[in-house]
Amino acid sequence: MYITVHAAAGAAIGTLIGSPILAFIGGFISHIILDMIPHGDEGIQNWKLFKTKRQRMAAAGLIDFFGVALLLAFLINRVDITLLPGVLAGMAGGISPDALWGFHEMTGTPLLNKYRSWHTLGHDFITKKKITIKQGFAVQLPFLISFIWFTLR
Numbered sequence: 001m002y003i004t005v006h007a008a009a010g011a012a013i014g015t016l017i018g019s020p021i022l023a024f025i026g027g028f029i030s031h032i033i034l035d036m037i038p039h040g041d042e043g044i045q046n047w048k049l050f051k052t053k054r055q056r057m058a059a060a061g062l063i064d065f066f067g068v069a070l071l072l073a074f075l076i077n078r079v080d081i082t083l084l085p086g087v088l089a090g091m092a093g094g095i096s097p098d099a100l101w102g103f104h105e106m107t108g109t110p111l112l113n114k115y116r117s118w119h120t121l122g123h124d125f126i127t128k129k130k131i132t133i134k135q136g137f138a139v140q141l142p143f144l145i146s147f148i149w150f151t152l153r
């Protein structure tokens with residue numbers, strides 16, 4: 001799923017867990033579970049605007065980065081201040097699996113080969129069927145809205 005959705009999931013979990021370390025782990029686990037739902041991100045590889053896979057990944061990553069920044073700016077003034085440590089740690093945990101994955105994609109480091117196949121395997125855990133980017137948006141938007149709502153409830 002998009003990193004913005006993963007960050008929102010982490011924030012929602014963070015409202016339930018006071019300990020930042022546990023909130024981080026909770027966010028990390030939520031990422032792996034959410035990735036099992038078909039979400040259409042693979043369609044980015046057919047993005048005509050850019051020539052190489054690396055360019056497409058960098059562009060999508062940048063857009064997602066702004067999504068996370070906007071989400072953070074939106075939440076930071078609205079979340080109960082006592083929940084903020086858990087919310088921020090949960091967001092970091094939700095983002096980190098894709099940060100690791102992206103680091104491997106960009107650098108090709110063999111240190112993360114096993115992690116990479118494990119993360120990718122999760123995507124096929126429920127079904128190998130892939131959906132389009134548009135369908136992916138339709139799947140991910142309700143999750144995003146629900147997580148934001150849950151974080152602010």
Ligand SMILES: [Zn+2]
Binds near residue numbers: 001098119
């Ligand atoms: Zn992921």
